[in-house]
Amino acid sequence: MGRRVVALATADEAFQVIAAIDHQQHPLLGQDSGGLAGCDLNEVPLSADWPAECDAAIDFSLPDAVASAVANCLESKTPLVIATTGLSDETQAAIAEAVKQIPIVWAPSMSLAVNLTMKLAEQAAAALKNVPGGVDIEIIERHHRYKVDAPSGTALKFGELIADQLDGETKHVHGREGETGQRSLNEIGYHAVRVGDNTGEHTIVYGMLGETMELRVASSNRDCYASGALAAARWIQGRPPALYSMFDVLGLS
Numbered sequence: 019m020g021r022r023v024v025a026l027a028t029a030d031e032a033f034q035v036i037a038a039i040d041h042q043q044h045p046l047l048g049q050d051s052g053g054l055a056g057c058d059l060n061e062v063p064l065s066a067d068w069p070a071e072c073d074a075a076i077d078f079s080l081p082d083a084v085a086s087a088v089a090n091c092l093e094s095k096t097p098l099v100i101a102t103t104g105l106s107d108e109t110q111a112a113i114a115e116a117v118k119q120i121p122i123v124w125a126p127s128m129s130l131a132v133n134l135t136m137k138l139a140e141q142a143a144a145a146l147k148n149v150p151g152g153v154d155i156e157i158i159e160r161h162h163r164y165k166v167d168a169p170s171g172t173a174l175k176f177g178e179l180i181a182d183q184l185d186g187e188t189k190h191v192h193g194r195e196g197e198t199g200q201r202s203l204n205e206i207g208y209h210a211v212r213v214g215d216n217t218g219e220h221t222i223v224y225g226m227l228g229e230t231m232e233l234r235v236a237s238s239n240r241d242c243y244a245s246g247a248l249a250a251a252r253w254i255q256g257r258p259p260a261l262y263s264m265f266d267v268l269g270l271s
């Protein structure tokens with residue numbers, strides 16, 4: 019994702035890439051980040067050092083790396099866009115603390131289509147929850163073989179938003195195997211498929227007695243996430259310290 023963010027930012031005159039950051043041991047440190055991203059050379063070498071200041075930072079990294087991005091942005095009072103998924107409770111607590119001092123956009127999907135589908139999923143859950151016979155809601159996600167977290171952050175967010183629309187407590191069930199007993203109505207099922215180079219696909223199934231409805235959103239490349247993150251980086255400038263979501267950025271709140 020870092021490569022696509024650099025490539026799209028370099029091609030857009032509204033942006034100036036001033037740093038491209040990876041960890042201390044990365045074998046490509048020192049190489050031109052434009053070259054690594056497959057676009058024009060930009061004279062910004064891949065580095066492990068954060069700049070003293072910048073207008074906004076974008077984090078697509080690994081769950082363990084996000085805390086250091088938050089700490090660096092706090093130090094320089096830099097607005098931060100966090101796209102990384104699978105964050106630990108500790109990192110989420112660090113974000114909650116940091117937003118007292120800097121604005122942060124945090125969202126498991128930067129894609130406009132995904133965020134819009136989340137709104138439709140909420141609406142569908144609210145409309146179908148009292149249907150005679152009940153509705154079974156299951157979330158199926160597909161991603162590339164390199165993905166390290168499951169289910170996707172986006173699938174979890176879909177589940178959280180849908181559960182908020184349902185009455186009573188919701189059980190979140192991850193896969194099924196063996197003598198599971200019958201499915202209960204108060205559960206949401208999650209199924210994580212890992213295949214090839216799939217760049218992200220989510221299907222929300224609403225199964226009723228007599229009919230089934232599905233909402234499906236799928237990317238064909240990863241630029242929807244990179245361009246969403248860049249839109250968030252523009253939007254966040256000048257905002258007061260707070261935790262924001264892509265719903266805020268996209269005017270979907």
Ligand SMILES: NC(=O)C1=CN([C@@H]2O[C@H](COP(=O)(O)OP(=O)(O)OC[C@H]3O[C@@H](n4cnc5c(N)ncnc54)[C@H](OP(=O)(O)O)[C@@H]3O)[C@@H](O)[C@H]2O)C=CC1
Nearest residue numbers: 019020040041078079080083101102103125126127128243
């Ligand atoms: N919100 C959204 O719209 C989207 C979110 N994502 C999420 O973004 C994250 C990154 O995805 P992706 O780009 O595919 O993953 P990659 O593994 O391809 O890239 C992560 C990069 O972060 C580097 N890294 C590891 N540790 C650190 C550190 N301490 N400091 C700085 N950099 C570090 C990795 O280095 P190394 O390779 O050496 O480990 C690697 O270069 C995932 O959590 C993914 O789920 C992805 C797409 C869209």
Ligand SMILES: O=C(O)C1=N[C@H](C(=O)O)C[C@H](O)C1
Nearest residue numbers: 103126127165170171172218
């Ligand atoms: O790792 C990915 O690729 C993606 N991760 C995000 C997630 O976990 O929801 C978003 C997107 O689906 C791509």
